Amino acid sequence: MILAKALVKEYTLGGVIVRALDDVSIEIRDGEMVAITGSSGSGKSTLMNILGCLDRPDSGSYELAGEDVAKLSTDRLAEIRNIRIGFVFQSFNLLPRMSALENVELPLLYQGDRQARAKAKAALETVGLFDRMHHEPNQLSGGQRQRVAVARAIVTNPAIILADEPTGNLDSKTGKEILALFEDLNAKGHTIIVVTHDPGVASRCKRQIHLRDGHVVNEPLGAAANPVTEEKG
Amino acid sequence: MLFWTIVKVAFKSLAANKLRSFLAMLGIIIGVGAVISMMAIGSGAQAQVLARFSAMGTNLLVIRPGQRGSGGVMSGTQLNLKLDDADAMLKEAEGIGAVAPVVSGSSQVKYLSRNTRTNVLGSSTTYFTIRTFEIDKGRTFTEAEVDRHARVAVIGPVTATNLFGEDDAVGEIIKVKGINFQVIGVMKSKGDQGYFNPDDQVIVPYTTAMKQLFGLDYLREIDIQAADEEKLADVQESVKQLLRKRHRLQADTPDDFSIQNQAELLEARSSATKTFGILLGSVGAISLLVGGIGIMNIMLVTVTERTREIGVRKAIGAKNRHILLQFLIEAMIMSAVGGVIGVGVGVGAAHVVGDVMALQEVVETFSVILALTFSVGVGIFFGFYPACRASHLDPIEALRYE
Ligand SMILES: Nc1ncnc2c1ncn2[C@@H]1O[C@H](COP(=O)(O)OP(=O)(O)O)[C@@H](O)[C@H]1O
Ligand SMILES: [Mg+2]
Numbered sequence: 235m236i237l238a239k240a241l242v243k244e245y246t247l248g249g250v251i252v253r254a255l256d257d258v259s260i261e262i263r264d265g266e267m268v269a270i271t272g273s274s275g276s277g278k279s280t281l282m283n284i285l286g287c288l289d290r291p292d293s294g295s296y297e298l299a300g301e302d303v304a305k306l307s308t309d310r311l312a313e314i315r316n317i318r319i320g321f322v323f324q325s326f327n328l329l330p331r332m333s334a335l336e337n338v339e340l341p342l343l344y345q346g347d348r349q350a351r352a353k354a355k356a357a358l359e360t361v362g363l364f365d366r367m368h369h370e371p372n373q374l375s376g377g378q379r380q381r382v383a384v385a386r387a388i389v390t391n392p393a394i395i396l397a398d399e400p401t402g403n404l405d406s407k408t409g410k411e412i413l414a415l416f417e418d419l420n421a422k423g424h425t426i427i428v429v430t431h432d433p434g435v436a437s438r439c440k441r442q443i444h445l446r447d448g449h450v451v452n453e454p455l456g457a458a459a460n461p462v463t464e465e466k467g
Numbered sequence: 468m469l470f471w472t473i474v475k476v477a478f479k480s481l482a483a484n485k486l487r488s489f490l491a492m493l494g495i496i497i498g499v500g501a502v503i504s505m506m507a508i509g510s511g512a513q514a515q516v517l518a519r520f521s522a523m524g525t526n527l528l529v530i531r532p533g534q535r536g537s538g539g540v541m542s543g544t545q546l547n548l549k550l551d552d553a554d555a556m557l558k559e560a561e562g563i564g565a566v567a568p569v570v571s572g573s574s575q576v577k578y579l580s581r582n583t584r585t586n587v588l589g590s591s592t593t594y595f596t597i598r599t600f601e602i603d604k605g606r607t608f609t610e611a612e613v614d615r616h617a618r619v620a621v622i623g624p625v626t627a628t629n630l631f632g633e634d635d636a637v638g639e640i641i642k643v644k645g646i647n648f649q650v651i652g653v654m655k656s657k658g659d660q661g662y663f664n665p666d667d668q669v670i671v672p673y674t675t676a677m678k679q680l681f682g683l684d685y686l687r688e689i690d691i692q693a694a695d696e697e698k699l700a701d702v703q704e705s706v707k708q709l710l711r712k713r714h715r716l717q718a719d720t721p722d723d724f725s726i727q728n729q730a731e732l733l734e735a736r737s738s739a740t741k742t743f744g745i746l747l748g749s750v751g752a753i754s755l756l757v758g759g760i761g762i763m764n765i766m767l768v769t770v771t772e773r774t775r776e777i778g779v780r781k782a783i784g785a786k787n788r789h790i791l792l793q794f795l796i797e798a799m800i801m802s803a804v805g806g807v808i809g810v811g812v813g814v815g816a817a818h819v820v821g822d823v824m825a826l827q828e829v830v831e832t833f834s835v836i837l838a839l840t841f842s843v844g845v846g847i848f849f850g851f852y853p854a855c856r857a858s859h860l861d862p863i864e865a866l867r868y869e
Contacts, residue, residue, distance in 0.1 A: 286782070288781075288782060288862045288866070289863045308786075308787065309786050309787070312781065312785060312786040312787075313784065313786075315781075315782060315783065315784050316783065316784020317784070321782050321783065323779075323866075327775070327779045327782075327866075329476075329779065329780075330776075331476055331479040331480060331483065332472075332476060336472060340472070340780070340783060341783045341784050343468070343469040343472060344469065344783070344784045344785050344786070344789055345784070346469070386783065390784075
């Protein structure tokens with residue numbers, strides 16, 4: 235359960251204050267599949283980073299599974315990112331010189347999980363890359379890399395998967411495959427939040443949150459029960 | 468295990484930037500190599516000296532004319548040690564086993580057309596036992612020969628080879644300062660001692676040497692063998708008092724001679740070794756410091772280059788201490804690898820230098836462990852700041868880094 239109220243995030247660039255998020259309130263329930271859409275610079279990534287506990291808002295409150303994130307230490311935030319959240323990035327962000335298997339294992343190693351290897355293999359199996367587990371990222375295609383990234387995101391069995399433009403660097407066919415993967419994961423109960431400016435991708439999510447200049451334009455608090463459909467453009 | 472993954476990745480990234488890693492490690496390699504090789508040479512030299520001293524026996528006292536200043540430097544007159552002093556010792560001092568008066572000088576020595584410049588030493592029959600010279604061929608001279616100023620010579624094996632090549636020297640006539648001497652014996656080899664070679668000398672009766680060769684009435688040294696090794700200090704004191712009395716020294720006048728025993732010689736040697744060690748230590752410390760700075764520099768570059776990776780690691784749940792540990796381990800591995808290479812280089816260099824200096828280098832396990840510990844320590848120390856910087860990076864900024 236994600237509950238964000240009146241989030242504000244500002245950046246100062248060359249003396250000019252940019253309000254990347256301006257009074258954003260959203261509520262996302264467990265098991266939802268949500269698209270966050272909006273044009274470039276509308277604040278999608280900023281919101282995503284706050285929801286993913288990578289960044290803190292300047293004001294407003296954020297509760298994740300009943301915990302007030304603002305009060306948590308950096309170490310506790312790292313733990314939350316490790317256990318509750320899986321990230322998928324536009325540019326894959328796999329670590330070089332480590333095999334697919336080692337990349338997928340890594341989040342578990344930070345927990346000290348003794349079954350890391352077995353779980354990592356299972357995750358690679360889920361994304362259909364079991365036979366490529368010993369390849370290093372530079373030996374894999376873009377689509378395969380993103381699958382490894384998805385495997386890394388799900389290996390700790392997190393409640394929430396956050397994907398920032400996950401198909402942005404892929405051709406439309408592989409993009410659709412990755413999206414299908416997210417749909418499967420959502421069917422298994424993971425909350426999926428996908429940032430995208432691609433209406434095709436957004437339309438495959440049951441709910442969309444549209445941002446413009448740091449504001450949510452169609453998503454009042456509590457609208458989740460009665461989702462507004464499709465606002466493109 | 469996280470640790471092994473970190474170690475593996477560290478080795479892979481070292482291997483991926485071979486030249487850079489090598490240059491970063493160079494300071495450590497040179498530092499460790501220098502310390503290891505010089506320590507091996509030092510230990511080898513010390514072992515050689517020790518072996519030599521113990522071969523000579525620990526009941527030897529050497530009396531030389533002149534005052535002994537600091538560091539064993541001689542000063543004062545060199546002409547006041549007389550044959551009478553040596554005789555008196557045998558008669559009057561306590562606990563003396565044997566006495567050998569010694570005169571010496573450098574001379575041209577000839578056999579037929581061959582000649583060599585060498586040390587000619589005059590002494591008594593006891594000299595050979597006191598100084599533990601053994602005879603390889605022939606014999607030493609007798610008391611009778613000493614008494615009648617016989618022109619007989621016992622020569623060292625190197626001198627024998629220089630003058631006679633492979634031929635038998637015993638019975639042949641050599642010319643020392645134009646005077647004929649009969650070679651009656653050749654000594655066994657003792658090995659070069661660096662500052663002088665006991666295998667290259669001609670030993671003749673001191674009577675002959677003083678009257679006919681050098682025309683001297685004073686001695687270069689008197690060698691004394693104590694009857695009982697345990698009482699060496701007593702003998703030394705007794706000899707000292709006797710000589711002071713004979714030289715009519717006032718109570719407040721310093722000795723006009725010096726008495727050295729083996730223990731003191733060893734001490735002088737080991738203090739020289741200590742000085743050498745301190746010098747080495749500072750060379751090593753400076754190299755390791757420079758090496759550490761090299762590693763710190765390369766680690767800072769690495770951290771900057773891998774900013775994005777650090778962001779990713781944090782995003783998937785790495786805590787600050789995980790990042791800190793990772794970069795510390797990498798720095799440590801780099802310095803440890805440098806240390807291992809340095810040990811290899813040092814052992815090789817010691818071998819080469821040992822060959823040149825004709826001594827057997829001794830690589831002690833202790834020095835290897837010390838050098839490796841130090842290089843790892845340097846890695847940790849100088850890797851700490853870069854690792855700290857890495858661990859405190861903000862995840863968002865790190866992820867945005869291009
Ligand atoms: N670290 C930053 N420093 C300065 N400005 C930033 C920073 N991050 C984001 N911004 C600004 O905040 C706004 C929203 O950015 P972002 O959330 O990345 O948009 P989106 O992901 O929707 O393209 C943009 O105007 C961007 O320039
Ligand atoms: Mg963005």
